[in-house]
Amino acid sequence: MNATERADGSHPRSVPPGAADVRTPRRRKGSPRRHLTPRRTATRTGQYAALLGYLAFLAFPLLWLLSTAFKPPRELGSLHPTWIPEAPTLDNFRQAFAQQPLAAAAGNSLLAAAVSALLAILLATPMAYVLARVRNRLSRAATGWVVISQAFPLVLVIIPLFLILKGLHLVDSRIGLIMVYVVWSLPFALWMLTGYVRAVPRELEEAAAMDGAGRLRTLVSVTAPLLAPGIVATALFAFITAWNEFFFALVLLKSPEKQTLPVVLTHFLGAEGVADLGPLAASALLATLPSLLLFAVIQRRITGGMLAGAVKS
Amino acid sequence: MRHDPAPGRPVTRRGLLAAAAALPAAALLPGCSDGRRRSAGGRITLRFQSLAWQQDSLKVNKQLVAAWNRQHPDIRVQYVQGAWPTVHDQLLTSFEGGEAPDIIHDASDDLADFAYGGDLADLTALIPPRLKRDIPQRSWDTGTFNGRIHGVPFLQEPRVLIANRAELHRSGVRIPTPEHPWTWPEFEEAAQRLTRGTTYGIAWPLKEPVSATLNLALSTGGQIFHRRSDGKVEVRFDTADQRVPRTIHDQVNVHRSASRTTLGMGGSDTLPGFFAGRYAMVPLGFSYRQQIAQQAPRGFDWTVLPAPKGTALDQGVSPQTLSIAEDCPYKEEAMAFIDFFLSPPNMVRLALGDWLLPTGQEALKDPALRVARYDWATGTALAASLRSAPAQSVRGYPEWKDKIATPGLQEYYSGAIGLDTLRKRLVEDGNLVLARYQR
Numbered sequence: 001m002n003a004t005e006r007a008d009g010s011h012p013r014s015v016p017p018g019a020a021d022v023r024t025p026r027r028r029k030g031s032p033r034r035h036l037t038p039r040r041t042a043t044r045t046g047q048y049a050a051l052l053g054y055l056a057f058l059a060f061p062l063l064w065l066l067s068t069a070f071k072p073p074r075e076l077g078s079l080h081p082t083w084i085p086e087a088p089t090l091d092n093f094r095q096a097f098a099q100q101p102l103a104a105a106a107g108n109s110l111l112a113a114a115v116s117a118l119l120a121i122l123l124a125t126p127m128a129y130v131l132a133r134v135r136n137r138l139s140r141a142a143t144g145w146v147v148i149s150q151a152f153p154l155v156l157v158i159i160p161l162f163l164i165l166k167g168l169h170l171v172d173s174r175i176g177l178i179m180v181y182v183v184w185s186l187p188f189a190l191w192m193l194t195g196y197v198r199a200v201p202r203e204l205e206e207a208a209a210m211d212g213a214g215r216l217r218t219l220v221s222v223t224a225p226l227l228a229p230g231i232v233a234t235a236l237f238a239f240i241t242a243w244n245e246f247f248f249a250l251v252l253l254k255s256p257e258k259q260t261l262p263v264v265l266t267h268f269l270g271a272e273g274v275a276d277l278g279p280l281a282a283s284a285l286l287a288t289l290p291s292l293l294l295f296a297v298i299q300r301r302i303t304g305g306m307l308a309g310a311v312k313s
Numbered sequence: 314m315r316h317d318p319a320p321g322r323p324v325t326r327r328g329l330l331a332a333a334a335a336l337p338a339a340a341l342l343p344g345c346s347d348g349r350r351r352s353a354g355g356r357i358t359l360r361f362q363s364l365a366w367q368q369d370s371l372k373v374n375k376q377l378v379a380a381w382n383r384q385h386p387d388i389r390v391q392y393v394q395g396a397w398p399t400v401h402d403q404l405l406t407s408f409e410g411g412e413a414p415d416i417i418h419d420a421s422d423d424l425a426d427f428a429y430g431g432d433l434a435d436l437t438a439l440i441p442p443r444l445k446r447d448i449p450q451r452s453w454d455t456g457t458f459n460g461r462i463h464g465v466p467f468l469q470e471p472r473v474l475i476a477n478r479a480e481l482h483r484s485g486v487r488i489p490t491p492e493h494p495w496t497w498p499e500f501e502e503a504a505q506r507l508t509r510g511t512t513y514g515i516a517w518p519l520k521e522p523v524s525a526t527l528n529l530a531l532s533t534g535g536q537i538f539h540r541r542s543d544g545k546v547e548v549r550f551d552t553a554d555q556r557v558p559r560t561i562h563d564q565v566n567v568h569r570s571a572s573r574t575t576l577g578m579g580g581s582d583t584l585p586g587f588f589a590g591r592y593a594m595v596p597l598g599f600s601y602r603q604q605i606a607q608q609a610p611r612g613f614d615w616t617v618l619p620a621p622k623g624t625a626l627d628q629g630v631s632p633q634t635l636s637i638a639e640d641c642p643y644k645e646e647a648m649a650f651i652d653f654f655l656s657p658p659n660m661v662r663l664a665l666g667d668w669l670l671p672t673g674q675e676a677l678k679d680p681a682l683r684v685a686r687y688d689w690a691t692g693t694a695l696a697a698s699l700r701s702a703p704a705q706s707v708r709g710y711p712e713w714k715d716k717i718a719t720p721g722l723q724e725y726y727s728g729a730i731g732l733d734t735l736r737k738r739l740v741e742d743g744n745l746v747l748a749r750y751q752r
Binding site for chain 1: 366367368371392393394395396397398399402403406407409410411412414420520521579580581584585586588589591598601604607608609610611
């Protein structure tokens with residue numbers, strides 16, 4: 001049987017084998033319609049209700065942020081706040097941009113996040129391939145170490161890391177920050193990508209080799225396209241980790257012109273938890289937009305990629 | 314599938330990869346400088362890290378820096394924005410990395426570790442006589458550690474009672490003034506009279522209960538931290554120290570004149586309830602007036618009352634300070650900037666921008682700070698009663714506060730433990746903590 005042929009003899013559609021098809025299967029012509037029994041109906045209703053509740057739980061902070069960003073100060077001090085601002089205003093956005101260099105900070109965050117995500121992918125992809133394809137004691141130990149490295153909390157590494165970067169004159173340097181972001185996201189990226197590589201059937205590569213393709217050709221033309229959803233999902237993970245990261249940026253960057261968005265957002269906070277709530281909400285809303293947009297644009301690919309990494313071929 | 318890769322394609326791919334790798338590196342090149350531009354063409358640059366965060370305050374800070382730079386082209390001051398919630402961690406690593414700002418804005422209760430650690434310059438001999446005379450000794454005490462001045466105190470914040478004026482009039486209680494404040498028993502009685510229906514007489518926002526308790530305890534002679542003859546500090550919790558905590562506890566648990574739910578809140582969290590008439594009074598910092606002025610519903614009438622008096626009207630404060638990093642090679646120039654920044658007219662502008670009180674005597678005389686609008690006059694009248702917060706120069710205080718006092722006071726105020734248990738924790742457990750710092 002050809003490696004790309006299914007067990008039932010049918011041929012795959014254009015969905016790559018690495019990406020699971022999450023669409024609901026179409027009902028075949030002529031097959032009997034499945035009637036829902038009352039019990040199944042109740043179960044399904046309960047499932048949807050639970051899903052709705054979970055979605056509301058997830059969406060609440062974002063919707064509240066959206067609402068707060070457009071509220072004037074008097075509505076922020078109301079004991080009975082409304083979801084929809086009674087007198088919506090853009091003053092919070094104007095004030096936020098007037099007070100702090102949000103655009104420059106967003107540029108810094110974008111640079112750090114994009115470069116670190118790119119580097120993490122460039123490093124993690126070949127490493128993941130080797131870890132997935134080469135099964136020996138060393139690869140098992142390396143995989144174990146990758147998993148263990150996730151257990152170290154940030155506070156444990158920050159001081160040694162700071163001293164190392166200080167010795168390399170990389171404190172207050174964008175390069176230093178990006179190096180940290182790459183190192184910080186690399187283990188998880190590696191772990192994710194290893195799963196994706198394992199999901200690509202080895203038989204495909206063997207078939208390519210039998211057709212005369214060299215190692216590099218096989219990797220580039222066969223394996224890489226199938227890994228694309230996984231690479232996109234991993235890159236997105238690395239990007240968002242760096243985009244949202246606060247503590248490293250706070251500790252490592254000193255010059256105001258290099259500060260990233262999460263650090264600049266704290267400038268709307270005063271002592272003892274007092275906050276300039278309107279401009280803070282407006283800025284925070286703007287800070288969440290890139291993540292939201294990225295997810296919206298490539299959500300389908302991510303879903304496929306995540307599922308691909310989750311199941312065995 | 315093709316059998317042979319097209320000749321030259323791998324090279325192209327390598328080229329592309331190299332270009333892809335080079336792009337980010339090229340983008341980063343302008344950021345490679347170490348940022349410590351100390352001297353350029355005979356001109357020096359000082360970095361001033363400010364924690365100003367409110368719109369008016371930010372504007373004033375930046376305007377003063379710009380004014381200085383216009384007047385002193387050879388000593389340029391670069392404005393660097395810091396933030397209150399992160400300043401300690403940020404300074405700690407900055408000092409370690411040799412990247413600290415030259416002029417540092419902070420609060421006096423955050424300076425102890427840096428002062429004792431040798432990170433902050435001794436300003437004693439650098440302070441110009443005008444500035445030394447202008448700020449009273451009680452304020453200098455807040456920035457003094459081991460007899461050396463490490464911070465110039467310039468803005469301070471008394472804790473006041475912000476009250477719903479309509480409720481005060483309805484209840485018929487005597488309205489206290491800075492000249493005739495309530496005593497603590499009068500305050501307790503007023504809170505009870507103001508309590509009716511769903512309205513509590515007072516709401517104590519005690520998410521951070523330690524500084525509020527310690528600072529107000531000064532009015533009853535409470536010190537809690539007592540310095541022994543050998544210079545070491547020990548915790549005591551005597552009758553004078555217990556007066557304020559007991560009052561708060563009784564208002565919540567015995568008289569029911571204080572809301573229990575606000576015990577876990579920050580100051581801002583109580584304002585919606587205050588505006589809605591749920592609480593007649595809220596003890597808050599003086600600067601909360603700005604938030605109230607912005608957020609209060611139209612027609613809501615509020616006023617500022619002095620905190621209650623015990624044996625004195627005193628209360629502890631931790632003023633905002635300006636310090637100079639020990640590493641700064643231009644300390645005299647940095648002090649010249651501080652002197653300019655804190656000249657009386659500038660101190661008034663800074664105080665108005667932050668809705669706080671200046672420490673300078675000349676600034677306090679300014680008519681702009683003695684107006685009835687927003688009760689500026691009430692605050693200014695309290696300036697003479699502000700003292701150094703009892704705990705601020707005590708080493709080990711942050712650990713005592715976080716591990717011992719905060720949970721202890723929270724449990725006591727909510728009624729979970731009694732006064733004896735609280736005393737045992739604050740004193741016995743507390744002194745064990747302090748002992749580690751005083752070996």
